[in-house]
Amino acid sequence: MGVPLSQMWTVASYVLGQKLRGNKRFPVVLMLEPLFRCNLACAGCGKIQYPADILKRHLSPEQCFRAVEECGAPIVSIPGGEPLLHPQIDEIVAGLVARKKYIYLCTNALLLEKHLHRFQPSKYLSFSVHLDGPREEHDHAVCRDGTYEIALSAIQKALAAGFRVTTNTTLFDTADPHRFGPFFDQLMSLGVEGMMISPGYSYEKAPDQEHFLKRRGTIGLFQRLFAGAPRRWKFNQSPLFLLFLQGRYDLECTPWGNPTYNLFGWQKPCYLMQEGYAETYQELLATTEWSHYGRASGNPKCADCMVHSGYEPTAVSETFGTVRGFLTTVKATLFGTAGPRQPTPPAIEVRPEERLPVGLPESPARERQLAAADLPIVQLDR
Numbered sequence: 001m002g003v004p005l006s007q008m009w010t011v012a013s014y015v016l017g018q019k020l021r022g023n024k025r026f027p028v029v030l031m032l033e034p035l036f037r038c039n040l041a042c043a044g045c046g047k048i049q050y051p052a053d054i055l056k057r058h059l060s061p062e063q064c065f066r067a068v069e070e071c072g073a074p075i076v077s078i079p080g081g082e083p084l085l086h087p088q089i090d091e092i093v094a095g096l097v098a099r100k101k102y103i104y105l106c107t108n109a110l111l112l113e114k115h116l117h118r119f120q121p122s123k124y125l126s127f128s129v130h131l132d133g134p135r136e137e138h139d140h141a142v143c144r145d146g147t148y149e150i151a152l153s154a155i156q157k158a159l160a161a162g163f164r165v166t167t168n169t170t171l172f173d174t175a176d177p178h179r180f181g182p183f184f185d186q187l188m189s190l191g192v193e194g195m196m197i198s199p200g201y202s203y204e205k206a207p208d209q210e211h212f213l214k215r216r217g218t219i220g221l222f223q224r225l226f227a228g229a230p231r232r233w234k235f236n237q238s239p240l241f242l243l244f245l246q247g248r249y250d251l252e253c254t255p256w257g258n259p260t261y262n263l264f265g266w267q268k269p270c271y272l273m274q275e276g277y278a279e280t281y282q283e284l285l286a287t288t289e290w291s292h293y294g295r296a297s298g299n300p301k302c303a304d305c306m307v308h309s310g311y312e313p314t315a316v317s318e319t320f321g322t323v324r325g326f327l328t329t330v331k332a333t334l335f336g337t338a339g340p341r342q343p344t345p346p347a348i349e350v351r352p353e354e355r356l357p358v359g360l361p362e363s364p365a366r367e368r369q370l371a372a373a374d375l376p377i378v379q380l381d382r
Contacts, residue, residue, distance in 0.1 A: 003194060003236060004164075006123060007075075007102050014074045015320040025256045025285055027073035028313040031271045033262035034059040034092060038082040040108055042142045057263055061091045067261040068101060071281045077128070077258075079106040079271075090118035097124045104128040106168060110147065112154035116161060126164035126193065129155055133169060134183045141172070155190055165192050166236045170200045173213050177224040184233050194236030198308040199245070201272045215304045219247035231336055237308065239332035240315035240325060245306060246337070249328065253294035253302065256285060257313020269293045271309045273301060 011028070018026040035058035036050050068076055076096055083089050084107055096103050097120075106128045119125065132141035135148040158165050167187055187195055199218040213221065222245040235242060243249035255270035265277035266284040270293070278284040294310075295302050318325030 004123060010074050010102065011316060012320045015317060019317075019321045025254075025290075027071050027257060027259050027281070028316050029075040029077050029258045029309075030068060030071045030073040031258055031260040031309065032059075032064055032067060032076050032078050033080060033260060034064060034078065034083060034086050034089070036081045036263070037085055038080055038108075039085065039110055040082070040142050040144060040147070054263065058086050059263060061088050061095055064092050065095050065099070067266075067281075068096060068099065071259060071261070073101075073259075075102045075104070077104045077106060082108060082111070084111040084115050090115075093119060093125060097122050100124060102126075104166065106130065108142065108147065109151040109154035113157050116154075116158060116163075119163070121162035121164075123164070126166050127158050128166045128168045128196065129192075131167050131169055131187070133171070133175065134179050137175070137179070141170075152190070155192065159191050166194050166196060167192055168196045168198075170198055171213065171221065172200050173217055173221075175221060177221060180225055188232055188234065194234045196236045196308065197245075199306050201305055201307045213304070213306075215306060218245065218304070218306050222246045226337060229336065235337075237312060238315040238319055239329050239337050240318055241308060241312050242337040243328070243332060244311055244315065251311050251314045251318065252296055253305065253310040254314045254317065255293055255310055256288075256290065257317065258309045259284060272305065272307060 015026075015028070035055075037055040037058075078089075078092070083105055086092070089105075093103060093105060101124060103125050105125065107130065109127075109129045112127065112129070129151055130142075131148070131151055132138045138148045138151075139145050155165050155167075184195060199213040199221075222242075226242070226246055240249050240251065244251045258271060259281060260267040260271040261281075265279055266281055267274060268276040268278060268284060268288050269290065273293075278287055291297060293299055293302055295305070315325075319329045320326065
């Protein structure tokens with residue numbers, strides 16, 4: 001498992017402490033979104049679909065620190081948008097490191113080499129680089145040719161400078177499991193600490209609504225992906241979550257475990273759905289009808305979701321809070337997460353017409369939106 005022992009110990013102690021105090025709902029990872037604007041317009045993301053005046057805004061360092069202290073989670077993930085577009089992102093990161101929070105700064109890495117000098121290597125800071133598969137798949141997913149090579153170069157520069165680096169990969173129904181083995185091998189050969197993988201969630205505002213995975217498709221895809229998986233692959237996730245993706249361990253969503261704070265406040269109920277906001281984390285806990293969310297609730301928006309932000313905190317809680325979860329984690333750590341296959345649905349066939357050429361031009365509508373928001377459009381060498 002690609003997680004440092006000091007971080008594992010911090011999380012384990014935190015979870016056990018919450019359990020001993022009888023707390024049933026507590027945060028594990030704070031999803032801190034300091035801004036929504038981005039220098040890419042990915043087809044599967046709905047973040048930059050906000051009006052231009054919203055895209056120009058960002059949280060202040062003080063607002064970020066206040067949310068982190070109020071929440072109390074030991075880990076802070078900083079997604080976006082693109083966090084490196086925030087003018088004070090280095091100040092935010094330095095303040096969180098001083099507070100001894102483990103930080104995952106999520107980035108598409110287009111600006112990472114340019115801004116690397118603004119950060120100091122620390123066991124508390126990891127750059128989580130967004131890579132949605134091999135070159136063709138990634139460049140197609142982010143709708144711009146050349147981004148894969150830039151990300152690989154940035155990863156190498158960050159590692160050479162002594163930074164922790166992980167990767168973040170979202171899979172859709174066009175993913176070919178046979179192409180991801182060499183991709184994972186390449187990331188391991190670069191020296192990344194670990195890889196995070198997750199099926200995509202169907203953001204309502206995402207331009208592409210056709211290629212999000214359904215639950216059965218997710219299980220089938222990940223069973224094939226992990227069949228015979230080598231031990232050299234290191235994932236920056238709990239073994240229980242990886243087993244869950246394969247349909248080999250049952251978990252229920254705990255959306256309060258990865259709460260989101262952004263420009264509008266504390267987002268209800270989770271990072272993926274917007275059904276209101278609260279002013280404080282305690283208000284979020286007290287006023288959200290949690291029984292309305294998760295697969296067991298029957299909510300159709302939750303029926304196919306198996307995303308890490310909903311289920312990873314459950315897996316962590318199971319690992320350190322139950323005997324079964326702990327023993328299963330130990331077994332998976334020692335012997336790997338690829339085990340006997342469960343009954344699986346038919347393989348997902350990638351239709352030829354879905355293998356679109358990479359380097360798709362931005363749609364006129366999205367180009368106008370980027371221009372209206374005064375977002376930097378990174379020019380890539382072709």
